[in-house]
Amino acid sequence: DGGITQSPKYLFRKEGQNVTLSCEQNLNHDAMYWYRQDPGQGLRLIYYSQIVNDFQKGDIAEGYSVSREKKESFPLTVTSAQKNPTAFYLCASGQGLIAFGHSPLHFGNGTRLTVT
Amino acid sequence: EDKVVQSPLSLVVHEGDTVTLNCSYEVTNFRSLLWYKQEKKAPTFLFMLTSSGIEKKSGRLSSILDKKELSSILNITATQTGDSAIYLCAVEPFGIGGFGNEKLTFGTGTRLTIIP
Numbered sequence: 001d002g003g004i005t006q007s008p009k010y011l012f013r014k015e016g017q018n019v020t021l022s023c024e025q026n027l028n029h030d031a032m033y034w035y036r037q038d039p040g041q042g043l044r045l046i047y048y049s050q051i052v053n054d055f056q057k058g059d060i061a062e063g064y065s066v067s068r069e070k071k072e073s074f075p076l077t078v079t080s081a082q083k084n085p086t087a088f089y090l091c092a093s094g095q096g097l098i099a100f101g102h103s104p105l106h107f108g109n110g111t112r113l114t115v116t
Numbered sequence: 117e118d119k120v121v122q123s124p125l126s127l128v129v130h131e132g133d134t135v136t137l138n139c140s141y142e143v144t145n146f147r148s149l150l151w152y153k154q155e156k157k158a159p160t161f162l163f164m165l166t167s168s169g170i171e172k173k174s175g176r177l178s179s180i181l182d183k184k185e186l187s188s189i190l191n192i193t194a195t196q197t198g199d200s201a202i203y204l205c206a207v208e209p210f211g212i213g214g215f216g217n218e219k220l221t222f223g224t225g226t227r228l229t230i231i232p
Contacts, residue, residue, distance in 0.1 A: 004158075031218055035222075040125075040224060041224060042120075042122075042204065042222040042223050042224040042225050043159075043206075043220075043222040044222075045219065045221075048219065050218075058219075090158070094218045095218075096218060104150055104152075104161040104164055105161075105218060105220065106161075107158040107159045107160075108158055109157040109158045110157050110158065
């Protein structure tokens with residue numbers, strides 16, 4: 001079955017350490033997205049990529065980095081520069097720039113990151 | 117900056133009741149409004165509403181888009197405990213060249229709890 005796989009489900013890190021969250025999709029989608037979800041704040045866009053080897057900053061990109069070397073993969077690194085990294089991180093994929101029709105984003109099951 | 121406001125933030129009702137969730141938005145060059153249901157992890161797609169499709173229905177769930185009032189409602193009739201979830205509303209603008217760009221702005225969500 002096609003879908004999006006995020007790993008790990010839970011991640012614990014010490015303050016000051018970089019950590020990388022994995023996101024893989026087999027939906028053959030061009031576009032991939034990283035969102036952060038905090039209680040009472042909904043989903044906020046961190047980074048997105050609409051094509052391989054290209055990505056754009058979202059609304060809250062500071063302290064994060066990404067890469068898009070393969071169509072299927074869009075890993076997110078939470079760096080030590082991110083001041084409040086503890087959150088639930090969701091990866092999504094979609095068809096990208098769509099001229100006709102509409103197609104909703106598909107989400108992974110998320111990674112809950114706790115930094116102490 | 118695009119903005120989505122959902123109300124109420126939380127709602128507790130008894131099984132069998134009917135509920136109405138609200139979503140209002142401000143977006144430059146509106147393309148679509150989406151509703152997602154999030155139970156524990158991945159948000160799952162419910163409806164997409166556009167200028168050409170302002171009303172959608174699926175079983176006990178229905179949604180209407182009011183482009184004049186820049187708002188949408190999600191109705192759930194005869195609620196069941198399985199309807200307990202966070203309901204997210206998001207808007208998508210048109211991107212460059214009239215394409216949809218999937219750069220969604222989400223609201224904070226409504227947490228719905230159904231008491232047996």
